[in-house]
Amino acid sequence: MVSAPRPQRADFATFRQIQTRWMDNDAYGHMNNVVHYSLFDTAVNGWLIDQGLLDVALSQSYGLVVETGCRYYAEMQFPDLIHAGLRIARIGSSSVRFEIGLFRNDEDQAAAEGFFVHVYVDRDSHRPVPIEGARRAAFESLMRAEG
Template sequence: MTGDYPYWETVPTRWKDNDVYGHVNNVVHYSLMDTVINAWMIRTAGFDPLRSPSIALCVESHCQYKAEVSFPDEIRVGLRVGKLGRSSVRWEIGMVRSDGTLIAEGHFVHVFVGRDDRRPREIVDPVRAEMQKLVMS
């Protein structure tokens, strides 16, 4: 599993992540995907979501749940690029419980658009170059 994703980040669950059924609620999985992707873009690719002339909008997301996870587990989140277009990127995510159990797999599609006009914009070269490192062949 770890070889399937070139980037990994470990995220602790929080007390509030558990729902009435005693496991992490499904909305948390989507939040983790969004957080890990955007943290990677900011820290690794140098993307500045507050000042960049273009922004990344989520136009599609999906998550397939495989196993439960509960607080106080840690979740290892793997990230790769499934498809890199001119103005869009399909992120693929794997989530693994601390014991190695696959929790969920999902994807997130971002389209880069102009901050003001919301028209598609090409992904700028420094960001694209870093994304290319996450493309699995």
């Protein structure tokens, strides 16, 4: 477990609830580390779909993960209800850095925090494309306050 300051719920712009599953626990009785990345992916892509920014089958462009990381602060396990906080740390011309805090049940401090950097690419050419219009505006709505 890392001793860095733990993110608080107030540090995030929006939340998504995700129920843990029995299979998320490992032999040590807590959520296995690989599950954290699945929760990050579920939170980010669920938000994108809900915002109308991603249609997995039809979107002409989509984000590919080019970098990711996670810090673990406290254990989580089934049957915890996870509240995944989302915010955007940076928007580039074709990339965006999502930051995700995983909060166990009603706790105010994150049990884990992670990030995904997506580069937006054209579905056909797989070449980077600019983040524009509604997608950029939605990302800007999740920008974390600098301070």
